[in-house]
Amino acid sequence: MDFAFDARTEELRARLLAFMDEHVYPAEAVAEEQRAALASPWDTPAVIEELKAEARRQGLWNLFLPDAEYGAGLTNLQYAPLAEITGRSPHLAPTATNCAAPDTGNMEVLAQFGDERQRKQWLEPLLAGEIRSAFAMTEPEVASSDATNITTHIERDGDEYVVTGRKWYISGAMNPDCRIFIVMGKTDPDGPDIRRQQSMVLVPRDTPGVTVTRAMQVFGYEDHSHGGHAEVVFDHARVPASNLIGEEGGGxxxxxxxxxxxxxxxxxxxxxxxxxxxxxxxxxxxxxxxxxxxxxxxxxxxxxxxxxxxxxxxxxxxxxxxxxxxxxxxxxxxxxxxxxxxxxxxxxxxxxxxxxxxxxxxxxxxxxxxxxxxxxxxxxxxxxxxxxxxxxxxxxxxxxxxxx
Known part of the structure; x- marks a missing residue:
């Protein structure tokens, strides 16, 4: 049993540790100062964009994605010690390296289950760090620890899906750069298999009927650095049927x-x-x-x-x-x-x-x-x-x- 990291992991660890010391830790106080001067607390401080540019320049970008076509092509074992390092400054380093949730999970979904058009329209700008995203599953009216409880309706109407429901603690949704929601809801609420009732659709933030109603606090924090956690209402929001991810019942x-x-x-x-x-x-x-x-x-x-x-x-x-x-x-x-x-x-x-x-x-x-x-x-x-x-x-x- 060999506990040593391989050569690529060691090389990336060294570069990432230096990046943290030279750029991330000094930026923590700067980000807070800049945020206080912004017109909206949800806007991104300039220093974060500077960190992202530097991380890209150093090749410390999209480290989480094992698919070499889209990401760094690292295994989970190679990525683990790198994610640990970014966890030392969890409100800056993951964003700086484009390895922040919920974008990471959303990019994995699009890479694995999205079609060519969906990847082109949403995955590519996410990989480039040009936009942010959110994953809308948790609901306030049900025990969302059991995902089969969700009540949001995704109803087929001709060439469109109509999305109706209320979600909360939707991470990243307060960020103005959050342009797309992956929404989980029920397309077949009366289906015999409770694990085949749900589907996922892509809902652009600017879709009529989508309203980000408020920011949710966590122990009194609004978590500006992660783009907040929002309550979002989908009131008969219509999207093309082609926005379905995978198949109906696959959510x-x-x-x-x-x-x-x-x-x-x-x-x-x-x-x-x-x-x-x-x-x-x-x-x-x-x-x-x-x-x-x-x-x-x-x-x-x-x-x-x-x-x-x-x-x-x-x-x-x-x-x-x-x-x-x-x-x-x-x-x-x-x-x-x-x-x-x-x-x-x-x-x-x-x-x-x-x-x-x-x-x-x-x-x-x-x-x-x-x-x-x-x-x-x-x-x-x-x-x-x-x-x-x-x-x-x-x-x-x-x-x-x-x-x-």
Whole structure:
């Protein structure tokens, strides 16, 4: 068993680490200053476009997409340590390298299931970083943890589909560059197979009947850097029938294919968040004194740091194993491991961030450190792409099936 990264991964890691040190970390404060001066808080600060241009120049672009025709052609195992690095600045680095959700998942859907026209019209500008996108599945009126509950209607009317429904927490939708929604709804609500009732259609943002009604907050944050999370109403919005992705009734399967890689990408970035937290903990511990000695000499602080390091090393090995399985036996073959990392990683990283906040005292919950915002992001990922309990239920069933 060889734990070393291959030559290409090592080379990209070196370049990406340098890019983070030289460009991304210094841009964090600049982005906040520029955003405060913008006409709309949802507009993109100029420094982000500068970062994107520099990332493209350095070949640090579309690293997430394994299809060499569209992306960098990296395997999941090669991409994992790179996603971890971008996770250290999750509100800048993924966007700078065009590896930010929900665009990554949407690009994967279009690359895998879109037809030639759809790829030309929407995938190509997304790959170029010219536009942004959103994935509209979650609804406020039903338990969306069970995707078969969704109530949005996608009704065929001649050469068009008519979309009617209400979605919320649609990530990226507040960004004015968000030009396209991938909408999941029911084309056959009374069909006998509840997993064949759903379909996905492409709905341009400027379609009559599409209204972005409000920004949804996350622990009081509006998450400007990710383009926010919006409530969106589709009121008899009409799109050409050719905007259907794949086939009618294929929406649930497409969603599962989309969310598999998305879950591991989130876990990779979460490990990067944890590494950022450990770095901040150590810096704080050696720079502050309480009760006559440095915080670094306090036993409880040493325990927090040691436990955090052990936890991160465990998580990283499980995530890398999962990435390797996805590459070798496919997403279905890695199903148990994907669920395991989705359960374990957000939960553990939330704990590490909580200790880091505690170590920073009042500063930990302030805007002067990234910890509070990182905590909000990590805690949200215990819900995103399926609540932990859904994955626990499915994983337990798989384990118990061996004994039944």
């Amino acid at each position: 649930f399967a497409i969603a599962q294919a989309r969310l598999g890689p998305g879950r591991i990408h989130h876990c990779m970035r979460l490990i990067g968040m944890a590494e950022r937290a450990i770095d901040l903990m150590c810096r704080r511990a050696v720079s502050r004194t309480a009760f006559g000695k440095a915080l670094a000499q306090q036993g409880v602080v040493q325990n927090w740091i040691a436990d955090a390091r052990v936890t991160v090393e465990q998580l990283r090995l499980l995530v890398l194993k999962t990435a390797w399985l996805m590459d070798t036996v496919g997403n279905r073959g890695a199903h148990t491991e994907i669920q395991a990392i989705k359960i374990a990683t957000p939960r553990a990283v939330v704990g590490i961030l909580d200790r880091a906040i505690q170590l920073h005292g009042a500063g930990g919950v302030s805007q002067d450190f990234p910890l509070a915002e990182l905590y909000a992001s990590a805690r949200t990922l215990m819900l995103a792409d399926g609540p932990d309990e859904v994955h626990q239920r499915s994983l337990a069933r798989r384990e118990l099936k061996k004994y039944l």
